[in-house]
Amino acid sequence: MQKILIILFLFINSIFAEVINEYPTSELLNSGIKVIDIRTPEEWKETGLVQGAIPITFWYSDGSYNLALFMNTLQKHVKKGEKFALICHVGSRTSEVSAFLSQEYNMKVVNLLGGMDYLHKRGYKTQKYSEK
Numbered sequence: 001m002q003k004i005l006i007i008l009f010l011f012i013n014s015i016f017a018e019v020i021n022e023y024p025t026s027e028l029l030n031s032g033i034k035v036i037d038i039r040t041p042e043e044w045k046e047t048g049l050v051q052g053a054i055p056i057t058f059w060y061s062d063g064s065y066n067l068a069l070f071m072n073t074l075q076k077h078v079k080k081g082e083k084f085a086l087i088c089h090v091g092s093r094t095s096e097v098s099a100f101l102s103q104e105y106n107m108k109v110v111n112l113l114g115g116m117d118y119l120h121k122r123g124y125k126t127q128k129y130s131e132k
Contacts, residue, residue, distance in 0.1 A: 019098040024050070024087065024112040024119055033110065034077060034084040038097055041131070043089060047116050048126025050087060055129065058097050071105075083108040091115045 022028060029035065035050045038058040049055060056073045059065045078084045084107075086094040091113045098111040112118075119126075 019095075019102050020083075020108075020110045021095075021113050022085075022110055023114055024085075024124075028085070028110075034082070035087055035112070036074065036077070036084060037087050037116075038093055039088050039116070041129070043116075044129035047089075047120065049129050050116075050119070050124075051127050053087065053127075059093060078107070081108065083110065085110040085112050087112040088115045090117045 029050060035053040037044065037049055037053045037055045039055075040057050040059075040061050041055070042061060044055050054077050056070060056077075058070050086098050086101075086109060088094045091111065094111045094115065098109040101107040101109050116126075
């Protein structure tokens with residue numbers, strides 16, 4: 001039930017939020033913008049990360065999430081008022097999370113449309129994920 005409520009909340013917020021939706025291009029990824037990868041560690045290991053991306057899981061493999069942990073970790077990497085980008089596998093998770101962060105925390109978020117799938121289809125070379 002809790003998962004359904006958060007999904008509904010995120011969907012409703014996505015209607016009203018101001019999010020920049022952009023396809024991940026070389027120019028954007030090389031612009032110095034911080035890229036937060038919200039996929040799971042299993043996904044990072046499987047496909048790698050965008051060069052320099054910061055991996056911070058939002059939803060875990062079992063569908064659960066820890067908003068307080070996510071926000072605490074995110075705020076260690078992104079300064080207040082700083083524009084940053086979110087990426088996932090195909091862009092559906094980032095669409096919801098981007099809208100939520102924009103609406104609830106007034107963050108400047110770029111939702112990377114098509115996600116890692118879009119990049120892989122265009123031959124983007126990822127960096128290997130290594131646990132720290």
